[in-house]
Structures are given as C-alpha cells and as structure tokens.
Amino acid sequence: MNDEPLLKVEGLSVAYASPGGDVAALQDVSFQVAKGEALALVGESGSGKSTIALAVLGLLGAEATIRSGQILYAGKDLTNMPAGELGRIRGNRVSMVFQDPFGTLNPGMTVGRQAAEPLIRHQGLARDAAMERVVAAFAEVGLPRPAELVTSYPHQLSGGMQQRILIAAALICEPDLIILDEPTTALDVTIEAQILDLLMELRQRRNLAMLFITHNLGVVNRICDRVCVLYAGHVVEEGPKNLTLRRPRHPYTQGLLGAIPKIGPERHGRLSPIPGHLPAPGNVPKGCIFNPRCAYALDRCQTEPQSLRSMDGGSVRCWRAEDLPKFRHQAGVIGEPSRSPGTGVPLLDVKEMRKTYPLGRRIKLGGPRLVSIERRDVNAVNGVTLRVRAGEVLGLVGESGSGKSTLGRCIVRLVDTTDGQIHFDGKDVTHARGDALHKFRGDVQIIFQNPASSLNPRRRVGATIGRSLDLLGKISKQDRQARIEELLQSVGLPPYFAERFPHQLSGGERQRVSIARALASNPKFIVCDEPVSALDVSVQATVLNLLSDLRDKLQLAYLFISHDLSAVAHIADRIAVMYGGVIFEQGPTAAVLSRPNHPYTEALLSAVPTVDLTLPEPERIALRDQSLGMKVATTGCRFHTRCPRKIGAICETEAPPLLEPSEGHWIRCHLPLDVLAYPATVTTDGDRKIA
C-alpha cells in the first residue's frame, strides 16, 4: 500500500458571507483518505460535511471563502490550482455523486448523453464510442435494459435508477477517488441497500477510494473503513470504524450512538438524546465547541479551545477522552412500560378503506381501437383494514408511494375516502358532518413531518396553541393562558416560549409545539405522520421519548407512520407493513420482527443498516428491479412485480389469502407459512440457494 494518502485535507477553514456577517462553516478540518480506502464524514445538519465535499472539487460559490488550509490530491493543492487543471481532475480523477438525483440530472438532456460527457471531455472519445462505454457502464451499475435507457429523460426514471446513473457517470472515467454526498438519503431503504451493495462491489472491483458523507451511522458501519465525526464545523473524532463505533471516545459520538433506536427482539425503554442544540452561527461557544451540551464538561472546557490529538489509531478533540466512562451499546432499559397493550378498548376501526386519485385521461394511439382514451388512476389506499385500541401504538411502515401518509390523512378525515368505513369510539365517522365531525376532531388529532412547515410563521407559538384551544378545548377565558403554558410544559418547553415565533425555535422544538397543539383538545388518538423523519438523530430521540411518555401518562393511542423501521420498532406495540396501498403484514412488534415474515418485510428488515457491531450482518434480500414503470401491480398480488419469492402465475392473477402464524399476526401471501419461516436465501431443505 502506498504511503502517500490520495487525498489530504489539512487545516481547512471555510467561511460563508451572510447578511449578519461572516459565518464559519469549517474550522481547521483535517483528515486523509488513502488509496482504496473508504472514509465516512459523519455529522448532523450544520456540521459542515457538505461544505467539505464541495470544497474539494472547488464547487463552492462566491459566498464562500477558504480562509486557510490545503486540500492535497496526489500531492497537489486543489485550493489554488488554475481552473484548467482543476477541470481535468473533476469527473476524471476525482468525481462526485450528489444527494438528490432528481435535481442533479439535467431535465432537458437524455441520461445517456449526460453520462457520456465526461468521456468525451476527458478522453476525447467520439459520440458513438462514448455511448458504447455508457451502455456498458449502465449494465455494470445494475440498470435494466441499458441500451434503451440511454435515450430516456430523467423524469421518466425512478430515484433509484437515477442514482445509479449518477454513480455510473461518476465512475465512467475510472477515477481514483469518488466523493458521495448523502447518496442514499433521499431513497427508500430497500433501494438504499441495493445502492450500498453496488458501491461496495464497485469498490472491491476497482480499488476505489471513497469519501462518503452521511448522517447515518448504520450506513457508515456497512460500507466504510474509517470514520471522521464532525460537529459544528470541527472534527471531534476520527478513527477506524471498529474502534470509533464500538468504543467511541468523544462525548458527541457517544451521544449520537446512544440516540439511535435499534431494532431487536427486546424493547429498549428510552433513548438518550443529546441535550441542547447546535450553536447559532454567530454565537460560537468559547473553549470546546461541544461544551454547552456535554455531560462531562468541566470549567476548563469552557475556556480552553481543544485541539485534535492522536489516540490509539485515531484522533479525538477532547482532553478527557481517556477518563470518560466506557460507552455501553445497550442503552439502559428504564423499566417496562406500566400499561399492557392489547387489552384496551378498541378505539379506531378501519374497514376496507380505499382512496383513489384520478389522474386524468390520456389519448392513446394504436391498439384494438385505434384511438382510445385511457383513464389513469392511482389507488393510493387499496382496501386497508386495521384496528387500534386505547393506549396502543400501531406502527405503520412503508416506503415512498406505499400510501401510508394518505391512509393517515384519510383516517383523520383531512381527505375523503373513496370507499370503506371508519369507526371511532363505536360511532361511524366516515361521512360525519357538523357536530359529530367537530367531536371527532377533538378526539383525533394529527402531527406532521416537516417542522419548517408545521407552524404558521407569522403566528406566535402561544397563539397557535391558543387557537386550537379556542376551537376544540372547551376552556374558559381565564384558564386559557394557564392551559397554554401547561401544554408547553408537558412537551418539555418553558412557558415563555409562547411569545416566540417559529423561526426562533429549532426543528425539534417546533415539532414539540406541534405536539402541544395536538394535545390542546385532549385527544384520545393521534396520527403521527413521520414525526421524526426530518429531525437530526440526536433530536429524534427527544421527540420519540416525549411521545412515549405522553402515551403512558395520558393513555393516548397512536398511529405511528414512518419509513424508518427502527423508530417504529422502538415505539410501537403492533406493526403494520404497507406496500402499494395494501397492508401485507400486521401483528405484535416482536412477531413482525421475527420469522415467519412476508417477503417485503423480510427485505425491509435485511435492508436497514444497523450500527450494532455485536449483531451479525444480515443477508441482504434484494427486491426485483423496477423496470421503467410498474412498481405496483394492478392485478393479483400488488407486490408481485418486485417480490423476490414470487411463485409464478398465481401471484399475477389472484389476490393472496390471509395467513395467521400466531395470535393477532397476519400475513398476506400465496406462499405457505412453513416456506416463509425460512429466509429467502435458503431452500426448505436448509441448503443455500444461489441468490
């Protein structure tokens, strides 16, 4: 192995100009990537990780200035390289894969042409020769029918396919180093797993070095050799993966690992969030950057700035690193919850709900009737039956397009159903109006995903909560203010927050205000539509803990909707797995997380990247490719176009029956239970199948 690192970043400091003055985005950042090595840059929002990625290739805009430091690639400094020379490196020796494939691909150009451009530019190939190489590259990244694909436009393709195209374009000139900025964050878990597998395979084959930027420690575990942890623009810890993830030295890294919900057969009581929040850009703490949030901070930490120092094979920015208590991977279980789920009164009863969106009509030429008009409808919810009891949490898991959000909104009557019934508290509320609807709204509330959009930016927090009280709270004028403050306190916010505007609050705080707003009417049931998906990991833990506590204290029932199986597994008593508008598996959490499973659940479980190094790496079950279109089948089992365990014609024509492996646990599949009890990669005789 060559001694000289391929990429060496030394003392890099970058600042952005902003209306209020200059903001430091990166401070004295140093790290290295050796040939063929994969380094993960881990951080939450505001850590500056994306800035580093852009800085390496000189893609920062005029508002950013590199204050100091060097970026050395193969010994040459990229920060003051002339544009021509830098242009020969970009896309050629060092290339980049961006986060959001849909915004990254030029909507007006075919994908083949976009992938061919680096070849034409750097290797002087003619158009046809370049296209041949592109077809080969597309095949290598696992795209179906590559020769046809090269003439498609981005909007015709799925997110997973677009990301593969970006990867193909990045690798087409056979670079030494590839920078990936959150390449799988915008993708579904099952697709993410496939992309990660692809990246690992490509790395092996080409001895590729990677700079992998992510906030997801599970992904880091799966794919990288070394980890570099960033906090507020500083490197706080760095080291080999096994060391850093198993025995983290810096309090921040420990905090991150403690805040992540894990899937496992035993339930963990509480997550340990990191208290406080990121320092505001103009308000950087003196001394150690992390000290306001650090559980081990001493006086010295507030005055002395820290520097990075070596420690067993890595480096740490904390002078107390050796003294700190060893990090324990199992988060402490704080008692079992006091209520026993499954025995409460049935509260919500949904029967055969359907919601269809008409997409308009389209003229088609050709076919039996020469000119025909085709109706395109989307069956967002396609016959869903479920039940939630008082005090119970039903988790609803699904990927994008599964219909879970639509289901949530239909239940709350924000959207009218096409068919089916909703019973709440014994009454049929499917078409309720007037007073009955008003009562329903008081009993059933909803909290949403995006903290930036869940509160009216022009209203003070207190006024927002107050309005809900006025409409649904049945409270007198005198008690109103007191009740607002009470609600704020119940979600862990100080009463004086009532005077603040949303933009003065952090994401997690805004989400808590949304919860307070939902609680104003003393509901019995709350639909939580991806409540933590848009939050940083350390903040997710706070909100998840809060939701658990409120459930226990107020006997609330939840429908907890999320694409994140770990979060759902942490908080839910029962889980329902949804795909293409249909629920394919439903049952108590422990049952759903273990065999037998529906093939989709199995694939989901194998795809979730875990951080826990004590558990063995599960066999990956890959879903079959989505060819251009056809993600959800229209006849038979809706999942058959992607099912890795499809039997044959029966899956295409007949809807699958309901199987019941244990009490309260249902699976919809044509495969018999004894086959489902074995993983997809194993035959019933126990031999390994060729995958």
Add this chain to the structure above:
Amino acid sequence: MLTYIARRVVSIGTILVVLSVLIFAITQILPGNVARVIAGQFATPDMVAAIEAKLGLHDPFYVQYGRWAAGILQGDLGNSLIMERPIGPVLSEALYNSALLAVTAFVMVTILGIGLGVLSAIRQNGPLDHGVSMFTFLGISVPEFFWGIVFILVFSRWLGWLPAGGIPDAGAGFATIASHVILPSITLAFALVAHVSRMTRSSMVDALRSQYVRFARAKGLSEQTVIWRHALPNALLPTITVLAIDVGWLIGGVVVTETVFAYPGLGRALIFAIERHDLPMIQASTLVIAAIYCCANLVADLLYAFFNPKIRYG
C-alpha cells in the same frame, strides 16, 4: 404530448368563439345608431327605420351574431360604414403593413432581448450587467409613445435622417421601405427588449445556480459547455412563455406606435374606427387582432411542449 396538443387546440378554439361573442356583444352597446349614420344627416325617421329593417337590427341577438359569424367564416368581414367599402381588403392591407412592423420588432426582441439577458447573467454583476440593467430599466419605465415622439424629434426633425411616418408608395425600393419601418420598429421593440432581457437574465441566473449545473461542473466540463449546453436550454424554456405574453404587449404597442408614426396598419385602423364609431370595422379588426393573439399563444404552447421533455415524452 398528443393529449396536450389536442387539449390546447380545443381550448383555443372555444376561446375564439367566446371572444367573438363578447366582441359582438360589447360593440352592440355602442352609442350611435348605425342605421342613422348610413342614412346620413338629412334622413327621415322612416328612412332610418327602413335601413334598420334591411340590416336586420331588430332581430334577436343570436340571429345577428349568427349572421355575422357565418359571414366571417366565409371570408366576408362586412362593410365599413365610414369608408363604404368591404372591410376585407382594407384589413388585409393594414395587416400586411402591421406585420412588417411587428415581425421586424419581434426579431429584434428575440435576438437582442435573449442575447442581452444571457450575457448579463453570465457576467453577473459585472460592468456589462450593470449597463444592460440600466438600459432595460429605462426601457420598462419610459412610455412607448414618448420614445417614439423623441425619436421622431431627433432622427426626423433635427437630423433629417429618417421619415417621420407613413408608408412609402407601392413599388418603392427596399431602402425606402426600411427607412419608414425602422423607427416604428425600434420604438415598438424597446420596451419589449427590456422586458425579455430581464426575464431571460433571471431565468439564466436561476439555471446557473441550479444543482444540475453544479453537477455539470463537477464532471469537469468546460465553462462554455456548461453555459451553452446545460444552462441555456433550460433557461430558455420559460422565455418561450414570456415571449407569448409579449406578443400581447406587442399588439398593444402596435396600436400606439402606429398612431405616433401615422403608420397605416391594423392598429391605426382600429383607432380610426373607434373614433368614428364605425361599428363593423371595430368588430372585424378587434376579432382579427384577438385571433392573431390566440394563435400566437397556441404556437407558444406548442413550442413549449416540444422543447420540454416532461411534456413531450410524458
């Protein structure tokens, strides 16, 4: 794409029909009795009544409309009251003259407007950008008719280079025709060049800030390729829409500019007709102008659909 085209064509067709009804209806409210005008100053009430009957002025609205519309579809635009001639030939000559003006102006608008917009965006906040910005600022702030008059003052009265208006006789050479057309076209184009250039600049700046341009740079493509092959085609798409709206402004400008330069085009014909309450003329010329605008919009929609892969390939 087929669906899109079909829908647009049907839509435009319906709109034209509705427009014709509206135009007909509004002009029916005009004060002044058509029959009286025809009959002349010394007519007796009986004579007026006779003419009214002959023209079918007491028939119900839809009959009168039907008669008029049928005539239009067969190419008969009616007779001008004032000129006592069929309107058709008069309007087609006026249309030809206006077209000369409008097309010249439109070409200027497209080339200069888009060109200046793109160049300003590429060299954002540089001296060219500031200069163009000031120029376009004037363009959208100063009224058209004022420019026109100032041009006449400077180029015609003081410098004597160009004629003040009107149109040369038939058979005149290209240079003579050009000298009559140049000032009105520039006047017409001024405000629009300013508008299109601003829109294009905005659109181009957006494109240059976009993620896909960043991606193109990350591939190591030359700045030239990035600007002309990646940013510009996407930036021009909204410009097509803007140009369509500008055809509407152009038409408005035509009316004013032809009045300033006493240029015998469609706009001036309309103004004359309004001043003299020449009802059939008002109806016919309004309809023709509106139809041209609708067709221009349709063409713009089709072009947009053609160049936007999301619509073209579904």
Add this chain to the structure above:
Amino acid sequence: MVDVISDTRVKRSRRGPLNLWLGLAITGSIVALALLAPVIAPYPFDEMSILTRLKPPSLAHWFGTDDFGRDVFSRTLMGAQYSLLMGFGATLISFAIGVPLGLLSGYSSRTVDEAIMRLMDILMSFPPILLGLLILTVTPPSLSKAMIAVGIVYVPAIVRLARSVTLEIAQEEFIQAAKARDDSTAYILFREILPNAWPPLIVEAGLRVTFAILLGAAFSFLGMGAQPPSSDWGLMISDARPYLETAPWIVLAPGIAMSLTVIGINLFGDGLRQALDPRLNSSKSG
C-alpha cells in the same frame, strides 16, 4: 445552511438598499409634489393667454408655455395627480377583485377553480390594450373610466398570482393542521393563508402601479382616457404633437416627468423585493 452559488466568478451585488432608498426618495418627492400641486403651481393649469403662446422655458415659465398659452410647469405638476391616481387606483381595483378571487380559486374545490380560471383565460386572451379599448368604446371615455378599464385588464394577472401563491401555501402543514382542528374556510383563507401571501403580492403591486401608469397614459394619448382640457400627461403629449418641432418642451416636460415617476417606483419596487426576501429575485416573480 446558506445556499451556495456554484460559480466562483459571480460577484456579489451590493445595490439592494440603494435602490430602495433612492426609489423611495424619488417617488416620495413626486407624490409630495402631486399632492401640493394646487398650492405650489405658479399658474392655474387651465389659464390661457393668447399673448404668451409657445414661449420657450424662461424665468417666468420654467417649462415654457403651450399652444394655448398655458404654463407647462403648472400643468405638469397637476398631471402628476392624474397619473398617480391612475396608477394606484387601477392597481387597487385589480387587487380588490383579483386577490379574493385568487385566494378562492387556489383553495376551493377543483370545479370552482376551473370555473374561475376559464373566465380568466378568456379575459387574458385579449391583448391588454384591446380589452381596455373595447371597454372604453362602450361609454364616453374619461380618466376614471380609463382607470376602471385598466383595473379590469389587470385582474387576470393578479388572480393568477394570488392563486399560485395560495396553492403553494395551502400545501404547508400548518394549513392541514388548521383543517384538522375544524377551522372554518374563511378563517384559513384570511387569517392563515393571506398573512403569509402578501410578500409576493406587494412586490407585484409595485410593478402593477407602473404598468397602470403607462397603460393609462397610453389610453389618454389615444384619446380614450382623460379628455381636454385636463393636464393628464398622456393627453399633454398627444396634444403637443403638431408643435413638436417648434416647441418641443411641451412634449418633453410631461414625458420626462412620467418617466421619472415610473423609474422611481420601479427602483423602490426592486429594492423592496431584494429586502423582503432575496429568494424572490428569481424568474418566478416579476
């Protein structure tokens, strides 16, 4: 996180606040002059004098006199009132009609939305001048009728803008939350959506005022707006055409005055747009 432009050659613009204050200064002065015109004008705007016809600018008559011997300076001052009235009045009319329609269209059911938009499509199929002319042929023209005509002409554009802004805001989660707590439609429209909708609307209003001034002046120029002996700027320019060569000051004074007014309002509008939200500086507005 600050949004980065990925082109190192882009220089940063520092002109924003300058536009705002300069524009405000110019517009403010003109508005003040307009309001004070009856008081500060040296001569009544319609006082004729055969002896002092077509005199060039002098100490007695700063902008000279016109063909009726009237003082051009006084007339130009008075003209400011008419143009500003036209600009703000027409804009007010178009917003008063357009904003509620747009809000309704963006928030209501598809049928209501379709109906309103079809109506707007029909109005928008007329080139602006044509629609105005059509309206003005029906009744004897005057300045106030021209103002109403201009207002109506601009309604579709305002409806479109208000509708698109409403559609965007209606997607926000706090609107869904309002529905989920049984808030009435009226409350949501006026107390939740509208307060968030006004920045782009204000910017548009500034632009529309200038359009209205120019379009209104065009109507007066064509004889379809203010009528003689009014000293409306468009009318003044039209009246002065026969004397263009001999007495250009009669044309230049009102023309330059109008241009200055519009420049001032445009500068102010630009500055306002940059101050309110730098993100509004995209092609999606203006």
